[in-house]
Amino acid sequence: MATIRIPTPLRPYAAGNKEVKVAGNTVEAALDSLTTTYPDLRQHLFEGDQLRSFVNLYLNQEDIRYLDGAQTSLAENDTLMIIPSIAGGASAI
Amino acid sequence: MLTLTQSLLNEIEAHGVASYPYEGCGLLLGESTGEQNTVQAIFPVENRWEVEDEKRERFYIAAEDMLRAEMAAMAAGREVIGVFHSHPDHEPVASPRDLAWAAWVGYSYLITAVRQARPGESRSWQLRPDRTGFDEEEIVVQ
Numbered sequence: 001m002a003t004i005r006i007p008t009p010l011r012p013y014a015a016g017n018k019e020v021k022v023a024g025n026t027v028e029a030a031l032d033s034l035t036t037t038y039p040d041l042r043q044h045l046f047e048g049d050q051l052r053s054f055v056n057l058y059l060n061q062e063d064i065r066y067l068d069g070a071q072t073s074l075a076e077n078d079t080l081m082i083i084p085s086i087a088g089g090a091s092a093i
Numbered sequence: 094m095l096t097l098t099q100s101l102l103n104e105i106e107a108h109g110v111a112s113y114p115y116e117g118c119g120l121l122l123g124e125s126t127g128e129q130n131t132v133q134a135i136f137p138v139e140n141r142w143e144v145e146d147e148k149r150e151r152f153y154i155a156a157e158d159m160l161r162a163e164m165a166a167m168a169a170g171r172e173v174i175g176v177f178h179s180h181p182d183h184e185p186v187a188s189p190r191d192l193a194w195a196a197w198v199g200y201s202y203l204i205t206a207v208r209q210a211r212p213g214e215s216r217s218w219q220l221r222p223d224r225t226g227f228d229e230e231e232i233v234v235q
Contacts, residue, residue: 008125008172009199044198054196056156061164063156083159086176087142088191088202089116089151090183 002074004034005081006041013040019079027057028070030080045082056083095175095201095217096233097121097132106205106212108137109179113210115148116140120162121175121201130174130201136162151190152178175201175217182208187218187227195220201230 001021006014014020015038022037024030031051035042045055057064058081064072074080108117119137123130138158142151154176166173176196180186185204195202198220206213218227 007197008174009197012127012199054194056159058156058160061160081160081163083156083163084196085156085159086118086154086196087152087194088178088188089142089147090180090188091150091190 001076002030002078002080004030005079007082007084010041010044010082013044014038025074026070027059027064027072027074027080030074031070054084054086056085057081058083094129094231094233095121095132095203096129096235097123099234101132101135102215102234104135105177105203105215106207108135108177109181109205109207110210110212112140112179112181113207114181116142116150116152116179116181118152118154118176118178120154120159120166120173121177121203122162122166122169122171123174124172125174125199127199132174133171134169135177136165136173138162149181150183173200175203177203177205179205179207182206185214185216191218192220192224192227195224195227198222198224202227203232 022030022033024033121132123133140152141155142153185206202218205215217230219230
């Protein structure tokens with residue numbers, strides 16, 4: 001099973017776990033597994049059926065956008081990290 | 094509540110001043126109990142907003158920089174607990190733009206005003222769980 005590392009602020013929504021072992025052979029299946037086990041995580045990661053725009057996924061420190069995206073294959077000892085990008089600024093939009 | 098030392102606050106202010114007239118930004122590393130975020134180190138990053146002149150009012154922390162911060166935090170036995178950025182010649186109040194492009198609930202969003210290249214007030218904000226706004230949190234400087 002691959003491992004997903006949970007961002008610090010989201011650990012309360014994953015029973016306090018830093019890392020979670022997940023079933024699934026692809027990134028998409030692993031996220032489904034994660035949010036099925038911990039449904040409270042879903043609202044923080046997804047907006048509707050889509051990952052929130054600031055959420056990025058790194059497989060063994062490589063951006064999955066440069067692999068096969070959500071269909072990227074996962075192997076037994078892979079580690080998936082959930083990494084946000086952040087923006088903002090002083091004035092109103 | 095956000096807790097940090099005067100020395101770390103000085104570092105954050107200095108980064109804001111060095112970035113002036115553009116917004117400066119970075120990550121807060123430390124530990125979190127849920128109720129309290131304690132800063133133990135900062136991880137300044139480049140403001141990667143693409144349009145140079147718009148950096149006066151905008152910042153962007155790219156995922157690859159965030160990944161570097163996460164790896165540095167892990168190596169030091171710390172966590173990424175929040176974000177800091179400066180508001181050049183603006184109040185240190187979380188803006189609609191800060192809200193629209195915020196990341197996790199539970200992070201501390203520390204904003205430092207920089208006025209005419211001098212450090213001003215810092216205030217810290219927590220994103221509401223329903224992402225409808227920010228609430229101010231107390232800053233404790235030790």
